Amino acid sequence: MSQFTGFGPGSNKKVVVRSSNGTLYCDYKEAEDLRRFLTPNGKIQGRKKTGLTAREQRVAAQAIKRARYMGLLPYTSATL
Numbered sequence: 477m478s479q480f481t482g483f484g485p486g487s488n489k490k491v492v493v494r495s496s497n498g499t500l501y502c503d504y505k506e507a508e509d510l511r512r513f514l515t516p517n518g519k520i521q522g523r524k525k526t527g528l529t530a531r532e533q534r535v536a537a538q539a540i541k542r543a544r545y546m547g548l549l550p551y552t553s554a555t556l
Contacts, residue, residue: 492532502535504542507549513540518552 491509495501523533543549
C-alpha cells in the first residue's frame with residue numbers, strides 16, 4: 477500500500493486513503509490537511525515536494541480544486 481503519511485516527524489495523518497472497495501479517496505472537506513499541499517502563494521505543490529505517487533497527486537489536486545470551488549481553500553494567498 478502506498479499511502480502518504482505527511483511531512484516530518486509527528487505528521488501521521490493520511491490525506492489520500494483507500495476506501496473499502498480499494499479506490500483512492502481524498503476528502504475535500506479536510507481543508508487543513510489539504511492546505512499542506514499548497515505553497516504560501518496558494519499553488520498546488522508538485523509530486524517531488526509532496527511525496528505522492530502520480531495517481532495520489534491527481535486525487536489530491538482534484539480535492540484541492542473542489543475545496544477551492546466550495547470556498548474552503550483560497551485560490552491565491554491573502555497577502556498579495
